[in-house]
Amino acid sequence: MSGSPRLPDELFGIYVHWPYCAKICPYCDFNVYAAKSRDTSALEAAILKDIEGYAAGLTGRTLTSLYFGGGTPSLCAPSFLSEVIETSAVQFEPDGDIEITLEANPEDITPERLKAWKAAGVNRLSLGVQALNDDALRFLGRNHTSDEARKAIDAALNVFPNTSIDLIYARPGQSIHAWLEELDSALSKGTPHLSLYELTIKEKTAFAKQVEREQFIPLGEDEQADLYIETLKLTAKRGLPAYEVSNHARSEDYCSRHNLTYWLNGEWLGIGPGAEGKLELPDGRTTTIAEQRVPDYISAVEERGTGSAETFSLTGIEAAEEAVILGLRSKRGVDRASVEARLGAPLNARKLESFTENGQLLEEAGRISLTEKGWLLADYIAGEILP
Template sequence: MSQAPAPFGPEYGFGIYVHWPYCAKICPYCDFNVYAAKDRDNSPLLSAIRKDLEIHRPRMPEHGKADSLYLGGGTPSLLAPADIAGLVTAAEDSFGLKPDAEITLEANPNDILRMDLEGLKAAGVNRLSIGVQSLRDHALAFLGRDHDSEIARMAMTRAMKVFRNSSIDLIYARPGQSHDEWQVELEEILDFGAPHISLYELTIEERTAFGKAAARGHMTPMEDDDQADLYELTQDVLSSAGLPAYEVSNHAVSEAYQSRHNKTYWNGGDWIGVGPGAHGRLSVGGNRYASEAERQPATYIANVQALASGWSDASKLYPIDNARELLAMGLRPATGIDRRRIETVADRALPQTKIDVFVDEGWMVQDGSRIALTAKGRLLADALTAELSP
């Protein structure tokens, strides 16, 4: 029998995530750590993020150069190319970036139209993730976006001329959205030729404006069965167009355009999280740690200035928590996960009888020690994961 693979760590990917917390407008569905941009001096926070990366280096002697750098938020496209170049340089100086490293910037359509995209490319960015969310003006207004459909279309066209490696984000399963409406919208998005599309069902989180509206009865989320119908339609339309799902919500024309940074999350790799509220997963000395940076920008800056890094917490994960996370994340991509990794951490076997049932139902496939959900099974991902969870 072959030796069981390592359960987690940088051999499954090593990324750096930078969280920029400011937004021109806070969307009613957003549950991230974000704040209104306003007029402010960004220099202290940029300086703190760069210093935070430097502080991480001696704590992670087993890590080589990073596979990816992801600038998310918030709205990091509010930053100037020179500021972004400074963050890329800090990542390079602290850890190094592999020659083919994926460097992604999340960008809103309005920013794409005003930005120096060539300057952005010169700063090191080689992939854009564009927050389009919809091509319907009434939906954009409902979602609280600060752009309309015309701006979204112009932004995608402009972005694709400079960044062939661009991803488009859309939100569906909106209240009242019909099957036919969503199909037409998908077909319009496909016409732009983006090699990667991320499609997220609208989730109503309790702490958000939408969550509060739903609690008061002012908003009714789409029924689960209707959401499932739209999910199946999404898979059919994008697969037929040559963008099959390589993960529950993500589609790409080929492996070359799949998100390397997100694959690090799903595959149980390591990533550093810097910036207010950023999370990380770090493997050191055979143990795995969960880090969370201070959420308030001022507190984060003060922590870094005290040379303690921006972490508010970096706790060692218990084996059972590691195992459950590996299972939940590992079943998201279409490639699945080697069950031995989970069983090694949990020190117990996954229930084979349940796996057999899932295979018989067409929800899962099993190839040796590797298990993966089918397209049908991904509709039930949360429930199936809970059934198998050690």
């Protein structure tokens, strides 16, 4: 991908977390609950009030993206999505046609829902396909088949040209050949964006318990690295090069503006149970974390005006370290001067030179970024170049 994503100078997004799922996947460690048959009206009202509560204390922000994540926000009523979009636009002036993403599962895709989401104001879909292999889908605890996933992708693209699909690879026993065949099948669907994640065993998940009981053995690090390298090669060859460690886009226009907000040190509101936000406040860069349990979140919004359970400000050094660690994940990298100003000290010149000589790091026009070779050790390199 040539050039840089066309982005505003200041990125400010809203992440809305919908905590309910029809089924909780064995790899998931997000704050989610079984949907069952619930009255969600109190939660919906709290989410709207939470946005308004934050807006009252924030001025001068221009909204650049809105992201409905979860959980499974495609279970929400389209009328609620519309209310959130309208409320956000009233409270924060939108930066033109902002990116509005909805996460959805393939089994939730119907012509009627697609039309309703579009009418509500959604303009980008993120489909949780996760695999295009039926055995893998059963292993991952998904509710759809590979055939249903393919049909859902086609239907989504008919209404939302800006559709992304998620896939999970580096599954137990997965060979390079098998993965590249599956990835090639996904690429042939023509979506302009792919999010490709290596299977990670998170603590307190069903998979963690299965690994502990030796029900399966995760793929080794070397095998994962080989799969990653081949993934980068095939996606680039097929016109969807990586613009971030795990994300691929056909062109700058299809890079996820909201996710770039995370990687490029922007600000975002974390709305909904357990959601995390980042804001630049008088005390410095500040993390907000909402109450996790739905009843606690609703009570917090009613009593305090926002759902925040805790906030903590980062020191200048902590904020700079965060900017480096996240920024090196994307092709854009980090601005060296601004990072060093926050650190109050220069980055490790000897390490920068060493990683540059090894072909893992680039420094151009005052920005430091990693090559694809460097992405294999992104977190390690970030730690090494910090003073």
